[in-house]
Amino acid sequence: MIQHMVEKIGGIANYGMISICLFFVVFTCALVWAFRLKGKFLSTMGSLPLEDEKEAPAAKGEAHHE
């Protein structure tokens, strides 16, 4: 019955495919990016919220990033 509600839209099947393909690309890029990150960097970043509880860094540029 739903088919009677709207007229067929030209090429509409492509939208589903385009959206899935786009997601695949974005998701793959995110995965590749995430898995290329070094463990040390991930560890530093993961601890960032805890860093503001520490004393000020000893010297310029030494803290908070590799």
Added chain:
Amino acid sequence: MNAAATDVQTVKEPAKQEQRVSGIETFKYDNKIVRAFAIATVIWGIVGMSAGLLAAVQLFFPAANLNLQFVTFGRLRPLHTNAVIFAFVGNGMFMGIYYSLQRLCRARMFSDSLSWLNFWGWNAIIVSAAITLPLGFTSSKEYAELEWPIDIAIAVIWVTFTVNLIGTILKRREKHLYVAIWFYIATALTVAMLHIVNSLEIPVTMWKSYSVYAGVQDALVQWWYGHNAVAFFLTTPYLGLMYYFLPKAANRPVFSYRLSIIHFWALIFIYIWAGPHHLLYTALPEWAQSLGMVFSVMLVAPSWGGMLNGLLTLRGAWDKVRQDPMLKFMVVAVTAYGMATLEGPTLAIKSVNSLSHYTDWTIAHVHTGALGWNGFLTFSMLYYLFPRLYNTKLWSTRLANYHFWIALLGMMFYIVPMYWSGITQGMMWKQFTKDGFLQYPNFLETVIQIIPMYRLRAIGGSLYLIGAWIMAFNLWKTARSGVFSPDTEAQAAVAIPSHTEKKRWSHRALEAKPMLLTSLAFGAVAIGGLLEIVPMIVVKENVPTIASVRPYSSLELLGRDIYIREGCVGCHSQMIRPLRSETERYGEYSKAGEFVYDHPFLWGSKRTGPDLHRIGGKYPDAWHYNHLDDPRSTSPGSIMPRYPWLLTQKLETNSLPARIGALRKVGVPYPTGYEAKALAELKAQQAKVVLNLKVGSVTSDPDAEIIALIAYLQRLGTDIRATPTAAPAPQKTAQVAQPIQNTN
């Protein structure tokens, strides 16, 4: 709790300057703005929950509105939802962001002036909502009910917040952006996009406008907005806050930072597509429904990735959960997030949705998110922040524990009856006898059945509200026992400029380039929106026109605006799905072409009362009159409120020409010069309705508002039964068509 001993030094005087000594800069975090948002979220939380409780009580005791139009369910419901979403959660979100952003960026907010403009502007908007919604000034679009002047104010204040957010990020001392900040960026950009697109409307008067979209298009844009308001206002900022406050509370880093990256990109990309799941089995084209369903199911993966990442952060720290009420609230919040994000995709499956949609199951679902996820996370942040802002310990850990258990019990007493109620409704609506007739043909039977659940729900809501009062008292005592620090002094090294580092195309490099990250995040959400909206415009040209569908007459138009003002859409849908249980009960299923002049659409999202799309001609005018005056007189046991003011208030016709002109601008084919004869036509139709009422022994002033509302109700869904005029089918462009008058 160990209070703000964590920071380098706390000082009372506001910071004016930043000092720099041998690469180390000393600066001050702004605590005053955090405190302001914290107090606001407590106050508005209590107000919003109280409005919800009053609305809940009216569903089993309709007289609780005291026959006052301003606090009747239809007007109260949007007040409750707006207060909870934008006032309680909104202020809670700003509180958490203003606190965590400064510390994660190691910088004071970009501009104190913008911070305070954000605070006062946002709360002025909330006050204006609290005034205008009870007065009936509403666009009727869920979670976007506020009228056009307030919509503009929201856009301005949101831009203020965004500038302050981006400005702070740009002046940060921490080179890399922690994942919480990405969620804040996605929130700022997407909410702006959603709000502006969905709020496009043509003003008629100071407090009245019409959506530029109609029918199916309006429905798709609205639920693209509505769903993503949940996604990007209630979820992404709170996920960012979870990623900040949970590690702080557990005193250990997030379980997997890598997972948080995947969580972020997958979540923001998928979420934006899922809106059409609110419109399954409706007159929305099937391709859009399928798209919404598929992406909704996919949404489970990133949502649960984030939820597990949160819970696993507590590995080895579960002993703390037993002692720290802040962590208790946090654990339940994250668990509720997991429950809601498993349930949401389940409800988005068409076969499940055919049962659940329009029932209280949806109410249970959203309250798992609102009470559990947003509420508990906000309470958790408040218990964390107050002792730190006031340099003291929490006044009473025992009271906080009481709050936790009362709120948890309240949440259970709320959602379990609503699940029961929703499933009961869905089953009863669909139940057929062995002879093939509806088992419960009278809708009222299905309402009376669930009233005990409504009573239980109100008990649950009361408990939750009591818990919030206990928290407010505890926080107030905490504040009284400590000394507030307007600023917190901190030190940080100057960040190394990104151009001094070897250029790399990696996520690590991306995190050091906020504008690029912002652009990519915006691209991820904009593509999804674009690919749904562009076809929507195509759909506009493809909605089959129905020759007999004509614009509303002048009286019906004003009646429709009264229907919008009273919030009837809060309980009555106008969308009969192509399911046998619905066509048997209500009549012919709704066609997309029937709504081409509906600015805005009024399909609704729940059926506390029956669907009204085919109500036209079903009952005599006098029945509607008596029913609106006192629903119990025609439908014993009904929980619909009385509308006595409609019998006495005069219909406002001065703005009729402006209303017709505005609708013409958005494509309704009223003939040129129709304004000149609209009033005479209106009077003639009023006289007909009054005559019909006399048949039913009812005498009424023709200028009473109820006459217009009856005219509108009698028109509903009748166009497909009308004979097409000789003129060609109305097109939404240049052609004109005569409004038809109902011959009741």
